[in-house]
Amino acid sequence: MTTAHHAALQPDPLLAKLVSSIGSRTAGTGEFETPIAGLSFFRREAPTPAAVCMVEPSIVLVAQGAKQMWIGSEAYRYDTSRYLITSLDLPANSEVITASLDQPCLGLTLKLDLRIMAELIAQGSLPPRRDRSVKMGVAIGVATPSVLMPFGRLLELLDEPDAIPVLAPLIQREIHYRLLLSDQAATLRQIVSIDGQGHRIAKAIDWLKLNFAQPLRVEDLARRVQMSTPTFHHHFRQLTTMSPLQYQKWLRLNEARRLMLNEHLDVSTAAFRIGYESPSQFSREYSRLFGTAPKRDIVALREKAGGSLPRR
Numbered sequence: 541m542t543t544a545h546h547a548a549l550q551p552d553p554l555l556a557k558l559v560s561s562i563g564s565r566t567a568g569t570g571e572f573e574t575p576i577a578g579l580s581f582f583r584r585e586a587p588t589p590a591a592v593c594m595v596e597p598s599i600v601l602v603a604q605g606a607k608q609m610w611i612g613s614e615a616y617r618y619d620t621s622r623y624l625i626t627s628l629d630l631p632a633n634s635e636v637i638t639a640s641l642d643q644p645c646l647g648l649t650l651k652l653d654l655r656i657m658a659e660l661i662a663q664g665s666l667p668p669r670r671d672r673s674v675k676m677g678v679a680i681g682v683a684t685p686s687v688l689m690p691f692g693r694l695l696e697l698l699d700e701p702d703a704i705p706v707l708a709p710l711i712q713r714e715i716h717y718r719l720l721l722s723d724q725a726a727t728l729r730q731i732v733s734i735d736g737q738g739h740r741i742a743k744a745i746d747w748l749k750l751n752f753a754q755p756l757r758v759e760d761l762a763r764r765v766q767m768s769t770p771t772f773h774h775h776f777r778q779l780t781t782m783s784p785l786q787y788q789k790w791l792r793l794n795e796a797r798r799l800m801l802n803e804h805l806d807v808s809t810a811a812f813r814i815g816y817e818s819p820s821q822f823s824r825e826y827s828r829l830f831g832t833a834p835k836r837d838i839v840a841l842r843e844k845a846g847g848s849l850p851r852r
Contacts, residue, residue, distance in 0.1 A: 558603035566582075567583070576697065586641075587635070590610055592631075592830065593632055594632070598625075600647060607636050621682070625652075661733075687718050687722060693711050744762075748788055807822070
């Protein structure tokens, strides 16, 4: 065996460190919170079909295996060489492509802090922004050593819990800095820039998340974020693949699912709680999104997941 071939068979030491740390702190299937704020692990021991989820502004790294995220009709595959990054709260469908009992799909999710991004940009030490076009709020980046190394150091802190409050914020700040130097810097900058369309769409999404049960007039929401209605419609759909009304409907239906599953509300009560006036319309739209009627869906979820919903 040649030296080059032998080297190709060796696992990447940065990824091997992540696999060891995540694997030792997870068991079975699911998401696992950590003592570090904003950092969680995931583990899957078999491929899974696409499941509805909401993806927060975050970076998702796969240390072993492969996953795929569907945003609208677009598929974003990510694995040990590519990470997923999102700059907005995006409705999505997530599936596991490669996983087994012997080699589970292991990875981490770190929530992004847009305030840290804004501070780093304001300091003026980053290269000037070249691409000012509005892009999707999700992208696939290359998992370079400069991105992976600070994650390795962040996970090492789990073995030194007393150091977490002091050192974790510093390492997380470095991760944000590295992302602003990465091939996906433009995806993040468009949301942080206060004079950009992406920042205004992010503000509109924040309002929708808090007020989804209220009647929505798109003209009023566009005015709230200081955009014309046609421009608002165009950029909202470009960033999220949905219209504002479709986004509101997605938020409503997922909240109704949570209310029925976790708070044991009946179908009609959940429908009225989230702003529907017609339970029959609610049931039709719920079935269209989740593929089955509300009652049947909740029974199946309780049997399968013990009352918890997939998050990413």
